[in-house]
Amino acid sequence: MKLTVKVSECSCEKCSKMCHAPCCGTPDDMQKLIDAGYGERLMYDDLPGGEYMIKPALKGFEGEGAPWEVASKAGCTFWKDGKCELHESGLKPLQGKLALHGQSEKEIDQVGDFINEAWQDEKKTNKVIKKWKKLNKWPAINDL
DSSP states (O other): OOOOOOOOOOOSHHHHHGGGSSOOHHHHHHHHHHHOOOGGGGGEEOOTSSSSEEOOOTTTOOSBOOOOOOOOSSSSSTTEEEEETTTTTTTOHHHHHHOOOOOOHHHHHHHHHHHHHHHHHHHHHHHHHHHHHHHHHHHHHTOO
């Protein structure tokens, strides 16, 4: 799948409020975050269809499984002073890189579909999830 949505960096009030929920990324995005030392600030979550992913954690859920709530007032672990800490580093997950206050539902769905499709690659997915589980001392790291 090819994306037609362009990368943006906006910190208007509407875009900043998006950070009440963590943005999702591809397995490659999460691998880069782990390699950069942010692995303990990610959380384990499930996708529709029974697959799993790693994504930035909601504050208070770092290194854990995702809660039922998809957003909170405290927001994403990387949300600080109304902006994503990852903006400057180039490590912001794909959904966050492409999120913009004026996006159409079609664009939002396209990004979500692209990310979900990326997590279908079992080899990459298993590798990054196992690495994250080991880093966060999760039991049963060999269950994949």
